[in-house]
Amino acid sequence: MAYRKFTADQLFDGYHLHTGKVLVTDESGRVEEVVPEDEAGGEVERLEGILTPGLINCHCHLELSHLNGVIPPQTGLVDFLCAVIAERNFTPDAIQAAMQRAGEELLHNGIVAVGDICNTADTAELKQNSRIRWHNFVEVLGLSEDVAESNFQRNRAVAAELDRRQPLAHHTTLAPHAPYSVAPGLLQLINAATEGQVITIHNQESPAEDELFRTGGGDFLRLFRQIGYSTSPLAVTGRSSIRSWLPHFNRGQTILLVHNTYMADEDIVWANAHAAEKGLHLVYCLCPLANRYIEDRLPPVERLVAHGCRLVLGTDSYASNRQLSIAAELQVLLQHTTLSLEELLRMATRNGARALRWDDALGSFEPGKQPGVVLLAPDAGSSRRVL
Numbered sequence: 001m002a003y004r005k006f007t008a009d010q011l012f013d014g015y016h017l018h019t020g021k022v023l024v025t026d027e028s029g030r031v032e033e034v035v036p037e038d039e040a041g042g043e044v045e046r047l048e049g050i051l052t053p054g055l056i057n058c059h060c061h062l063e064l065s066h067l068n069g070v071i072p073p074q075t076g077l078v079d080f081l082c083a084v085i086a087e088r089n090f091t092p093d094a095i096q097a098a099m100q101r102a103g104e105e106l107l108h109n110g111i112v113a114v115g116d117i118c119n120t121a122d123t124a125e126l127k128q129n130s131r132i133r134w135h136n137f138v139e140v141l142g143l144s145e146d147v148a149e150s151n152f153q154r155n156r157a158v159a160a161e162l163d164r165r166q167p168l169a170h171h172t173t174l175a176p177h178a179p180y181s182v183a184p185g186l187l188q189l190i191n192a193a194t195e196g197q198v199i200t201i202h203n204q205e206s207p208a209e210d211e212l213f214r215t216g217g218g219d220f221l222r223l224f225r226q227i228g229y230s231t232s233p234l235a236v237t238g239r240s241s242i243r244s245w246l247p248h249f250n251r252g253q254t255i256l257l258v259h260n261t262y263m264a265d266e267d268i269v270w271a272n273a274h275a276a277e278k279g280l281h282l283v284y285c286l287c288p289l290a291n292r293y294i295e296d297r298l299p300p301v302e303r304l305v306a307h308g309c310r311l312v313l314g315t316d317s318y319a320s321n322r323q324l325s326i327a328a329e330l331q332v333l334l335q336h337t338t339l340s341l342e343e344l345l346r347m348a349t350r351n352g353a354r355a356l357r358w359d360d361a362l363g364s365f366e367p368g369k370q371p372g373v374v375l376l377a378p379d380a381g382s383s384r385r386v387l
Contacts, residue, residue, distance in 0.1 A: 003024055004027060004387065005025075005041075005045060006022065008047040008375065009049060011052075012051065012349070013365040014363050014365060014366070014371075015350065017341065017345070021034050022037050022039075023051060029371075030370045031369050049378050050345075050375070051373065051375060051376075052348075052374045052375075052376055052383075053349045053371035054111065054113070054385070055109070056312065056351075056352025056358075057113070057115065057313070057326055058115040058256060058312040059285045059316060060106075060324065061117045062102055063117070064319040065099045065101065065317065065318045068098065070083075071319055074293065076206065077294055078219045078223050082226055084319060098318070099126055102318060107131055107132055109385070110372065110375075110376075110384055110385040110386075112133065112371065112372040113133040116137065117139050117200075118138050121165065123136075128166055133356075134170045135173070137173060138172060138175065139175060139177045140175065140176050140190055142183060149189070159173070159174060175194075177201070177202065178201060178205075179201070179245040180209055183233070184234075187248040191248055195251035198253070198254045198356060198357060199253050199254070200257075201245070201257060203242060204241055204261065204262045204263045204267070205259040205295070206262060206295060207262050208220050209241045209262070212234065213241050216236040217232075240267050242270075246274060252279045254283060255275075255282055256283045256284075257271075257283070259286075260284055260285075260299045261297055261299045263300060269307060283312055286311060286314070287315060287316040287320075288333055289323075289329055290317075290321050293322075294320050302338060312355050313348050315329060325383065326383070327377065327380060327381060327383035330348060331379065351363075373385070
């Protein structure tokens with residue numbers, strides 16, 4: 001059997017950073033072993049930077065790729081959402097071409113698996129022959145209880161179409177868009193349909209989200225007026241957003257909470273305790289560059305770590321980011337938090353693979369796995385796929 005051998009300034013195996021180590025794979029990239037350099041023999045490919053397993057992007061919106069550079073930055077979440085709704089003047093060909101370019105960028109940047117938000121089956125053709133593994137989160141939204149069932153069935157049809165047109169290696173589940181866009185009856189339908197599955201939801205991305213549930217007022221009323229509601233269609237709970245929506249789920253789901261930009265300590269403590277009591281598994285997905293693009297703010301990373309939260313990384317979409325690079329997300333967290341590169345690399349590899357339930361094959365350099373081989377620049381600012 002022919003082998004390939006790789007070494008670099010440092011090697012991250014999914015758990016720890018090492019020096020003086022060599023990764024040995026077969027020609028397809030299946031891991032044989034990681035050995036000390038003096039035991040590797042000849043024909044070792046020497047690279048400058050950090051070797052890592054393939055990177056995992058737990059939150060992306062491929063369908064929004066045509067909005068690259070269209071929406072101005074730092075306008076706040078409500079204005080951002082209003083702009084996404086308003087930008088409809090794109091042809092199907094332009095949308096497909098933008099998605100194709102985005103998919104190629106993800107692959108070049110060493111991303112081997114993506115949690116992708118879908119409102120349609122428009123990405124199915126692109127994904128059929130992709131070298132990336134895709135977990136399709138079919139986004140369920142609707143504020144009217146009267147049409148909750150019909151909305152839900154339409155989303156189930158999208159999920160069935162994605163399943164029909166893609167390899168078995170990919171996954172598809174239903175997922176609520178956000179607390180401010182899904183009626184309670186629809187949350188209950190999603191809960192019943194996703195027992196034991198991985199789902200996702202945008203969580204506490206703006207202070208207006210908590211205000212909406214506590215008082216029924218705030219900036220989200222502008223968004224509701226744009227879609228035809230004079231007042232909030234959601235019930236006032238007097239509680240924060242997460243305390244209003246999370247109790248609707250009780251079927252052992254793994255829930256990726258995305259953004260969490262304005263999540264208070266008391267909500268982190270409450271959510272983790274509630275999840276443990278109800279048999280839920282919470283994973284906190286951070287998209288720092290998108291948070292800076294929309295709200296000019298980073299999530300409370302150190303506080304999430306201090307409370308023992310499971311953390312993973314995402315890029316969000318071109319509507320809210322200038323690139324689809326997990327390396328760029330790592331770099332901004334290195335610059336603006338106290339977390340070590342080793343901690344951040346775990347989020348970008350093994351933690352992400354575990355969250356999307358592909359840790360049997362991805363996320364670490366362990367014998368038998370085929371996780372992809374990625375070279376991260378010495379400053380962690382860029383990455384490229386090696387194998």
